[in-house]
Amino acid sequence: MAGFAFDNPPPPGPFDEDPHLQRILNAKEGPGPWPNAVLHRLHPPVPVTVRVVWERDDVEHLDTIATDWGGLHVLVTITDRRRRFGFLWLHCDDVGRR
Template identity: 35%
Template sequence: MARHPDSSPQDFWQAVLNEHWPPAAVARSLRDVPSDRQIPVVARVVYKDDGEQQLAGVAVRWTQQHVCVRIGDRRLATGLVWLAPADVWRAT
């Protein structure tokens, strides 16, 4: 999607249709694991406008049912997205 060169960062943000958040209390209690334990991954992210993308990232927090991935993509407002484990796999 083309955007004007003077666009603000918010103009690029898109909703992620496959976000999979843990319960709020769990999300608030989790912290990033130390950098030496973070895992390079490929994440399947489905954007509202741009559709399905496979993006390189780093798993920084996780539970058995949720993975928080840091992705350097300006379509993400925070640079982080919670996904289901089925949407994340280790990078090779």
């Protein structure tokens, strides 16, 4: 089974339509395949700057923290109204230490 496609939400229903939601075009599904993926916890979390490519708002650089990594993918936290979930897998090329 492939990873989870968190950036491909189901079609909106009558109670969760939100015109602010956008896909993140450079989001990854993580280090899969699940459940055999090898994940490494970053303790303490590492301050990073990430490059996010929004579906409509183009490229944005955000300061956040990385909490896990696996292979070439890094799990970062992201709190933004344009996103439904509070975390995001990115390729390591889109993540840099602060």
